[in-house]
Amino acid sequence: MTNTLLDIAGVWKAFEGNSVLRGLDLSVTRHEAVVLIGASGSGKSTLLRCINGLETVDAGSILLAGDLDVSAFKTDMDAVRRRIGIVFQSYNLFPHMTVLDNVTLSPRKVLKRSAADSKEQAMALLERFGLAGKASDYPDRLSGGQAQRVAIVRALAMEPELMLFDEITSALDPLLVGEVLDTVRDLKAGGLTLIMATHEMGFAREVADQVCFLDAGVVLEKGTPEAVFGSPQEAKTQEFLARILK
Amino acid sequence: MSGWPVPRRRTSRSNVTLVTSATTAPGAPEVYFDPVRQAYRRKRARRDALVGMASLLGFVLVVGFAISRTSGWPLVQETFFNGSEFIATFPGLLDAFLLNVRIFLIAEPLILIIGLLVALARDLRSPLLLPLRVVATLYVDIFRGVPTILVIFLLGFGVPALQLQGVPNNTVFWGTAALVLSYGAYVAEVFRAGIGSVHSSQRMAARSLGLTSLQTSRYVVLPQAVRNVIPPLLNDFISLQKDTALVSVLGPIELLRQAQIDASSTFNYTAYVGAALIFIALTIPMTRFADWVQARMRKRRSMAGTA
Numbered sequence: 246m247t248n249t250l251l252d253i254a255g256v257w258k259a260f261e262g263n264s265v266l267r268g269l270d271l272s273v274t275r276h277e278a279v280v281l282i283g284a285s286g287s288g289k290s291t292l293l294r295c296i297n298g299l300e301t302v303d304a305g306s307i308l309l310a311g312d313l314d315v316s317a318f319k320t321d322m323d324a325v326r327r328r329i330g331i332v333f334q335s336y337n338l339f340p341h342m343t344v345l346d347n348v349t350l351s352p353r354k355v356l357k358r359s360a361a362d363s364k365e366q367a368m369a370l371l372e373r374f375g376l377a378g379k380a381s382d383y384p385d386r387l388s389g390g391q392a393q394r395v396a397i398v399r400a401l402a403m404e405p406e407l408m409l410f411d412e413i414t415s416a417l418d419p420l421l422v423g424e425v426l427d428t429v430r431d432l433k434a435g436g437l438t439l440i441m442a443t444h445e446m447g448f449a450r451e452v453a454d455q456v457c458f459l460d461a462g463v464v465l466e467k468g469t470p471e472a473v474f475g476s477p478q479e480a481k482t483q484e485f486l487a488r489i490l491k
Numbered sequence: 492m493s494g495w496p497v498p499r500r501r502t503s504r505s506n507v508t509l510v511t512s513a514t515t516a517p518g519a520p521e522v523y524f525d526p527v528r529q530a531y532r533r534k535r536a537r538r539d540a541l542v543g544m545a546s547l548l549g550f551v552l553v554v555g556f557a558i559s560r561t562s563g564w565p566l567v568q569e570t571f572f573n574g575s576e577f578i579a580t581f582p583g584l585l586d587a588f589l590l591n592v593r594i595f596l597i598a599e600p601l602i603l604i605i606g607l608l609v610a611l612a613r614d615l616r617s618p619l620l621l622p623l624r625v626v627a628t629l630y631v632d633i634f635r636g637v638p639t640i641l642v643i644f645l646l647g648f649g650v651p652a653l654q655l656q657g658v659p660n661n662t663v664f665w666g667t668a669a670l671v672l673s674y675g676a677y678v679a680e681v682f683r684a685g686i687g688s689v690h691s692s693q694r695m696a697a698r699s700l701g702l703t704s705l706q707t708s709r710y711v712v713l714p715q716a717v718r719n720v721i722p723p724l725l726n727d728f729i730s731l732q733k734d735t736a737l738v739s740v741l742g743p744i745e746l747l748r749q750a751q752i753d754a755s756s757t758f759n760y761t762a763y764v765g766a767a768l769i770f771i772a773l774t775i776p777m778t779r780f781a782d783w784v785q786a787r788m789r790k791r792r793s794m795a796g797t798a
């Protein structure tokens with residue numbers, strides 16, 4: 246078994262004739278944390294949505310664990326999404342369900358776990374992230390930081406092999422960013438493989454094993470945080486970093 | 492600056508209102524009301540209520556007096572508000588109204604079921620199920636376009652005229668069926684609007700958790716959609732309560748028909764007023780209930796907005 250969890254090769258994706266991804270390549274090793282940076286509109290969200298099949302690609306291949314081709318015509322996308330979790334900028338919790346029901350819904354319905362088992366698992370996860378006291382609350386009673394952490398727990402309850410985070414702190418009050426980033430830090434320490442689009446450069450520098458700078462639909466530059474942040478090679482990367490770090 | 496005393500956290504018990512809750516430390520006030528301000532507010536609320544009642548009473552007296560002084564009033568009173576006529580006809584009207592209630596109670600659940608199924612069928616995307624979608628769309632187009640009374644005529648007089656074997660020729664049956672078909676089309680559109688009101692990010696979040704399209708509809712979209720359309724649905728209920736009277740054109744003795752019989756035998760219209768009162772007696776509580784539900788949902792929504 247190779248150590249590559251995700252292998253993206255030559256992926257193209259256009260919306261109404263506008264190519265957002267232009268033959269993008271990206272390889273992710275198991276237990277690796279990959280951080281995607283790049284200007285707004287550079288295709289970070291589109292790439293993440295292609296990876297778990299929320300968008301279909303126009304060309305190229307996305308191979309998960311060497312055996313499941315997300316981009317193939319016949320692939321069962323529900324099977325893909327069982328193995329890849331995603332958390333969005335807007336938490337998208339289900340407002341008509343309690344926190345506990347939000348977390349147990351898909352283990353019960355998709356993995357066919359018993360109510361008791363999924364509840365036990367959910368409570369353990371909520372406990373681990375300091376949310377046990379919120380289990381029977383409805384989402385409208387949560388702060389943004391709590392809501393986003395519940396969204397992360399909800400995705401984790403499916404025990405994904407790969408987690409995608411799409412600017413999960415961008416909608417948060419600055420005071421609440423820290424608690425959500427702590428959660429990601431915790432997951433990274435636990436060995437979860439993750440890809441994260443973010444504008445939190447300090448955090449990227451700290452947790453990333455690989456930083457990818459997206460520009461015009463390709464990964465223009467990638468490397469360790471030291472390399473990309475310390476001595477960026479491409480003019481566009483330098484320009485972007487200068488703008489965002491100023 | 493004379494005016495309000497500076498609120499202090501704890502003063503003597505007699506003039507401070509302490510509202511403590513389980514979540515705060517014992518003894519620490521969660522809500523503090525300045526007693527002077529509170530007394531002023533109470534006084535003003537009492538005064539507002541009094542002024543309102545007095546103003547309303549004055550209005551009713553003036554209008555009532557003006558009406559009773561018009562030259563035609565005795566005749567109007569005799570024709571529409573005749574006490575002995577009212578006493579003679581009202582029990583019969585109440586009796587006849589039981590049929591309206593029956594029609595309503597049978598029609599309403601069927602309307603909800605048909606409405607929901609048709610709404611779901613109209614949003615089907617599978618090419619194999621295209622016929623279902625077309626039928627549902629045609630149904631809505633047709634039954635929303637044709638006046639309810641015309642559907643009642645068509646079914647109530649038309650179908651029995653065919654004298655088909657095994658098909659009931661009971662007028663109440665066909666009148667109810669016509670109401671169900673007509674209202675089903677409206678309610679289907681209400682449900683569809685409700686489904687559309689659930690943000691697409693909810694569906695996306697559910698799908699990204701591995702739920703199938705069907706599971707997403709069942710557990711995530713529909714519960715929210717139904718909740719969102721409860722106020723308009725209650726409105727349609729109220730409308731249906733009244734429209735049960737339309738079945739009278741087919742002949743069964745329901746409330747309106749009974750009133751018509753009473754009125755035509757005496758040339759006095761008090762029975763119609765009695766019938767109106769009965770309809771109102773049922774719709775007013777429903778309307779207030781709908782208002783209450785709507786207000787509650789608005790409150791919940793604005794609370795969610797600040798979270």
Ligand SMILES: Nc1ncnc2c1ncn2[C@@H]1O[C@H](COP(=O)(O)OP(=O)(O)O)[C@@H](O)[C@H]1O
Pocket residue numbers: 260261265283284285286287288289290291292
């Ligand atoms: N569903 C869509 N339909 C049309 N255009 C889209 C859609 N999703 C994304 N785009 C476009 O693709 C480009 C890249 O968007 P996105 O992937 O969201 O970038 P990023 O996440 O890096 O800000 C943007 O120009 C955006 O307008």
Ligand SMILES: [Mg+2]
Pocket residue numbers: 289290291411412
């Ligand atoms: Mg984005």
